[in-house]
Amino acid sequence: xxxxxxxxxxxxxxxxxxxxxxxxxxxxxxxxxxxxxxxxxxxxxxxxxxxxxxxxxxxxxxxxxxxxxxxxxxxxxxxxxxxxxxxxxxxxxxxxxxxxxxxxxxxxxxxxxxxxxxxxxxxxxxxxxxxxxxxxxxxxxxxxxxxxxxxxxxxxxxxxxxxxxxxxxxxxxxxxxxxxxxxxxxxxxxxxxxxxxxxxxxxxxxxxxxxxxxxxxxxxxxxxxxxxxxxxxxxxxxxxxxxxxxxxxxxxxx
Numbered sequence: 001x002x003x004x005x006x007x008x009x010x011x012x013x014x015x016x017x018x019x020x021x022x023x024x025x026x027x028x029x030x031x032x033x034x035x036x037x038x039x040x041x042x043x044x045x046x047x048x049x050x051x052x053x054x055x056x057x058x059x060x061x062x063x064x065x066x067x068x069x070x071x072x073x074x075x076x077x078x079x080x081x082x083x084x085x086x087x088x089x090x091x092x093x094x095x096x097x098x099x100x101x102x103x104x105x106x107x108x109x110x111x112x113x114x115x116x117x118x119x120x121x122x123x124x125x126x127x128x129x130x131x132x133x134x135x136x137x138x139x140x141x142x143x144x145x146x147x148x149x150x151x152x153x154x155x156x157x158x159x160x161x162x163x164x165x166x167x168x169x170x171x172x173x174x175x176x177x178x179x180x181x182x183x184x185x186x187x188x189x190x191x192x193x194x195x196x197x198x199x200x201x202x203x204x205x206x207x208x209x210x211x212x213x214x215x216x217x218x219x220x221x222x223x224x225x226x227x228x229x230x231x232x233x234x235x236x237x238x239x240x241x242x243x244x245x246x247x248x249x250x251x252x253x254x
Contacts, residue, residue: 018130018131018132018133019129019130019131019132019133019134019135019136019173020040020133020135020136020215020216021130021135021136021137021138021146021173021174021215022034022036022037022040022104022135022136022137022138022212022214023137023138023142023143023146023174023179023207023212023213024137024138024139024140024143024181024207024211024212024224025140025143025181025182025183025206025207025208025209025210025211025212025225025227026107026139026140026143026181026182026185026207026209026210027182027185027209027210028209028210028224029065029068029139029212030210030211030212030223030224030225031068032212032214032223032224033137033212033214033223033224034068034069034072035072036214037069037102037104037135037137038069038072038074038102040102040135041074041101041102041134041135042074042075042101042102043074044073044074044075045074045075045101046074046075046076046101046102047074047075047076047078047099047100047101047102048069048074048076048077048078048100048101048102048103048104049078049080049096049097049099049100049102049103049104050062050065050066050077050078050079050080050104050106051080051103051104051105051106051113051142052065052079052080052082052106052108053080053082053083053105053106053108053112053113053116054105054106054107054108054109054110054112054113054140054141054142055106055107055108055109055112056108056109058079058082058106059079061106061107061108062079062106064106065104065106065139069104074102078096078100080093080096080097081093081096083112083115083116085116085119085122090119090122093122094122094125097125097126097129098125098129100129100134101134101135102134102135102136102137103126103129103130103134103135103136103137104136104137104138104139104142105136105137105138105139105141105142105145106138106139106140106141106142107139107140107141107142108140108141109141109153110141110142110144110145110150110151110152110153110170111152111153111168112141113141113142113145114145114150114168114169114170117171123171126171127171127172127173130171130173136171136173140181140182141181143179143181143207144170144179144180144181145170145171146170146171146173146174146177146179147170147171147172147174147177147178147179148169148170148171148172148174148175149167149169149170149178149195149199149202150167150168150169150170150171151165151166151167151178151179151180151191151192151195152166152167152168153166154166155191157187157188157190157191158190159190159194160190160193160194160197161194162194162195162197162198162199163198164191164194165191165194165195167195174215174252175252175253176201176202176203176252176253176254177202177203177204177205177252177253178192178195178196178199178202178203178204178205179205179207180192180204180205180206180207181206181207181209182208182209183206183207183208183209183227183228184206184208184226184228185208185209188206189206189228192204192206192228192230193230193239196230196231196232196239197232197237197239199232200232200233200236201232201233201253202232202253203229203230203231203252203253204228204229204230204231204232205220205227205228205229205230206227206228206229206230207225207227208225208226208227208228209225210224210225211223211224211225211226211227211246212224213227215252218251218252218254219249219250219251219252220249220250220251220252221247221248221249222244222245222246222247222248222249222250223246223247224246225246226243226244226245226246227243227244227248227250228241228242228243228244229241229242229243229244229250
């Protein structure tokens with residue numbers, strides 16, 4: 001099975017970031033999501049930067065994304081320099097980022113991505129490109145980083161208890177949402193349920209493997225597989241759970 005996921009979101013209007021996003025829950029990246037990422041990046045004029053920092057095998061991670069996107073014939077498809085970033089590699093990354101019309105984060109360990117972006121200038125540059133309208137995508141770990149509250153993967157998930165779930169700051173490109181991935185396949189309901197109960201103002205979005213969300217103007221379209229929504233705002237101390245099948249859509253919080 002090919003690594004990763006694609007998750008597609010276009011965010012617009014009050015309360016949303018400016019650029020589109022493509023977010024996949026892991027497993028195979030749905031072809032419609034990858035094509036949408038390519039189109040949002042500019043089609044044949046797309047200059048795509050693939051960030052494979054999350055993977056223990058970054059070249060393989062890059063090649064998986066390349067296999068999906070190269071047949072669409074973007075203008076360029078480049079792998080970001082690998083950490084640790086010395087002064088030269090750091091300058092190269094910033095230059096590639098500035099030139100990119102699409103940025104895609106591969107799968108692996110999301111903490112590795114945010115460890116690199118612990119550099120305030122790099123994090124600010126990434127967020128600025130999204131605000132400027134650049135499409136961002138992510139697969140698996142690359143989906144997890146899209147939340148402001150990022151689930152790291154560490155903790156005890158045998159109980160519904162937010163204090164047992166380790167989180168840290170992510171990119172924050174999807175306001176009001178906590179993203180989880182490989183959702184039903186890896187029985188990750190407990191950790192998302194616990195976090196939403198503790199933070200009911202956040203909408204939990206659990207994306208299955210081989211599934212993605214494509215968001216435009218504050219709505220997310222589901223493709224490839226199902227997405228589970230976990231809402232803690234309807235009734236204090238309770239959760240409303242909704243399964244959105246492929247072809248369905250839902251509104252994102254403002």
